[in-house]
Each structure stands twice: as C-alpha cells, then as structure tokens.
Amino acid sequence: xxxxxxxxxxxxxxxxxxxxxxxxxxxxxxxxxxxxxxxxxxxxxxxxxxxxxxxxxxxxxxxxxxxxxxxxxxxxxxxxxxxxxxxxxxxxxxxxxxxxxxxxxxxxxxxxxxxxxxxxxxxxxxxxxxxxxxxxxxxxxxxxxxxxxxxxxxxxxxxxxxxxxxxxxxxxxxxxxxxxxxxxxxxxxxxxxxxxxxxxxxxxxxxxxxxxxxxxxxxxxxxxxxxxxxxxxxxxxxxxxxxxxxxxxxxxxxxxxxxxxxxxxxxxxxxxxxxxxxxxxxxxxxxxxxxxxxxxxxxxxxxxxxxxxxxxxxxxxxxxxxxxxxxx
Numbered sequence: 250x251x252x253x254x255x256x257x258x259x260x261x262x263x264x265x266x267x268x269x270x271x272x273x274x275x276x277x278x279x280x281x282x283x284x285x286x287x288x289x290x291x292x293x294x295x296x297x298x299x300x301x302x303x304x305x306x307x308x309x310x311x312x313x314x315x316x317x318x319x320x321x322x323x324x325x326x327x328x329x330x331x332x333x334x335x336x337x338x339x340x341x342x343x344x345x346x347x348x349x350x351x352x353x354x355x356x357x358x359x360x361x362x363x364x365x366x367x368x369x370x371x372x373x374x375x376x377x378x379x380x381x382x383x384x385x386x387x388x389x390x391x392x393x394x395x396x397x398x399x400x401x402x403x404x405x406x407x408x409x410x411x412x413x414x415x416x417x418x419x420x421x422x423x424x425x426x427x428x429x430x431x432x433x434x435x436x437x438x439x440x441x442x443x444x445x446x447x448x449x450x451x452x453x454x455x456x457x458x459x460x461x462x463x464x465x466x467x468x469x470x471x472x473x474x475x476x477x478x479x480x481x482x483x484x485x486x487x488x489x490x491x492x493x494x495x496x497x498x499x500x501x502x503x504x505x506x507x508x509x510x511x512x513x514x515x516x517x518x519x520x521x522x523x524x525x526x527x528x529x530x531x532x533x534x535x536x537x538x539x540x541x542x543x544x545x546x547x548x549x550x551x552x553x554x555x556x557x558x559x560x561x562x563x564x565x566x567x568x569x570x571x572x573x574x575x576x577x
Contacts, residue, residue, distance in 0.1 A: 285452040291558045331411040335404075370407035402431055423454070423531075430457070
C-alpha cells in the first residue's frame, strides 16, 4: 500500500498552521506506556482478511521492530463515540444534509455496548449532548445544530477537545471521533503536536466525512450577496482544497476518510464508515523504557499477504511538548 510519510504530513500540518499564536508558552508531558494501533487488512479485491494472528503482523516504531500483542476483537468491544459537526462557514449549507445523523451514528457503534456525545464547532467546540445511549437526546441535540455565520472552522481545537472528552471516560471502550466538516482548518490555537499527542494518548481513531469548501463557499456567497468580491473568496476556497485536515487526522489515527456533496453521498459515506468501524485488529505494543521523545512513525505490514491493503495508525507523540513562543 502506498502511504504518505507521517513525518511529511506532520510538516504539512505545521506549515498549514503558521501564523497561529498562543499567549503563553508551556510544557506538556506525554508518556506512552502502551500504544494501541487499530489495523485493518483487506485483500486486493477489497475483502477483509480475518483470523490473522499476532505473529503475522510486523510493526515498527521509528524503524525498530516491536513485539505485537493482539487485543480483544473490536466487534465485541464497547465504543465511546463523539460526533463532531462544523456549523459555520461553508458548513452552513451542509447542516440540512445531516438528516438522520443520530441513526447513522448508532449504525457506527453497532450492537456493542456504547455511548455517544454530540458537539458542534465554529471558532470553538460546544457540547450539545454529553455521553448517552438515549436516542431521543441524541436526536434533540442534532436538531439543535443551526447554521451559523461564515467565520470559524477550528478543526484541530475541536478534535483536541473531543479527545479530552474521551480521555475522561472511565471505561475500557474504544475511542472514536466522527468528524463532519470542511477540509480546511482556520482559527485553531492547538498545535499539531498537541493533537497528535492527544489522539495517541487516548487511543482515539478519527473517522471523517468532509465537503468541499470551494464549492459551498461559492454557493453561500451567491445565495447571500454582500459587499465581498466573489472572485477572491472563490479562489481562496479553491486554494484551501489543497489542504485537507480531516484526511490527515484520519490517516494519522488509522481512521476512515470520505467526502460528500449530497445527502445521499453523506449517507453512503457514513454507511462505509459503519461497515468498517468494527473490522479492525486491535494491535498494541509496549514501547521500550528508552523510548525517544518526539514524533514516532508506525509502520505495519503482513508479510504473509504482501498484496494486502493495510490501514493503521501511523504515528504517536511521546515526551514533552513545548509550545512555541507567542508571535507578536
């Protein structure tokens, strides 16, 4: 399987967020005692390969082979799911396509024990419904998502927030974030290091479905004319499609990524995620006591099936994260 190097993705994230500032520097210590690596294995024909044993996987951490443990079957493991929905910017036109989201979200958790929380975000996240199994509460929270203005899509801040919600759960459930947003982040203050660290520390998978900011921003401007010049706004949106934060988040955490343009496309994307949500091997390994600090690249392969398509968490962060100095 051809994959982007996680280090390259990390550099792109840093480049993507240049110019963001924080008021005070600080240190955040991350200690990785057990790294969980959800891994999906398919044949060239797209069929899931079941029944693999731990010794059939080869996993390296920064190029060093690790001893792999195969944990419980995800199909029988509970799930804590945070549904995270953008409500501003180009997303204002997309909210109407989210009909039936609570049913689709419950399709992702399946028949296993579970709990679901709902949050929306603009320049920052808002919790609409804390973790529950009550479908009526979920439906009420989703119906409360209203299109906002055209400013704010703090994807990284909101994913970081969702990861911390999951970190506070006192159960042994799998942690999953379902991110529904445009592809570009703007307005976040969280650094890529913080988000990578939080996802790794909480063993969280990000499944994301995204829409095109270029197309929808253009439509928004057409339907809401004002003093802005359409051309620069449209060109800025086109340029933004080259930067896809949801895709990068999914790749780094081992989750699925899809995009959509219509309600039917949204249902299809969620259906695909539902189908894949429990078809994972839960691999894990114990990093050595001499674990080096910083960004770690994970690579997983199945030598017995050299043509297999393998998807997995590609990274985690260990050690101390030092925030950048404030930029005037």
